[in-house]
Amino acid sequence: MAQILVRNLDDAVVDRLKQRAREEGRSLQAEVRTILSEAAFVPRPKEETPRKRKDPRPLLDLLSNANIRGPRDWATNLDAYLTGEKDLEAELAREEAEERDAVVR
Numbered sequence: 001m002a003q004i005l006v007r008n009l010d011d012a013v014v015d016r017l018k019q020r021a022r023e024e025g026r027s028l029q030a031e032v033r034t035i036l037s038e039a040a041f042v043p044r045p046k047e048e049t050p051r052k053r054k055d056p057r058p059l060l061d062l063l064s065n066a067n068i069r070g071p072r073d074w075a076t077n078l079d080a081y082l083t084g085e086k087d088l089e090a091e092l093a094r095e096e097a098e099e100r101d102a103v104v105r
Helices: 011-024 028-040 057-065 071-082 088-104
Strands: none
8 A cells, every 4th residue: 555744734734633533533544544535536526617718810800890999899809709708700790781781771
């Protein structure tokens, strides 16, 4: 069996482990072994998956044709697109369709 040496444990931690061992009727070694064994097999909660960022290059063409009112608006739209909060392709396609419909009328 493998062994682990843990250095620089706080005295309060060791005192609490000794107290737990006494309460469970085990030696300090047996208590630490039990704690580690249980902790090793407890499923960890999944971390929230960060949103996948999109490639910004195709967006440059879209934004150059979009009705953007200035640098701040451009940056806001770019960030929303990259984080997936906003689908600028769909938004621009809708705007182009509206413009075509307006010309036809």
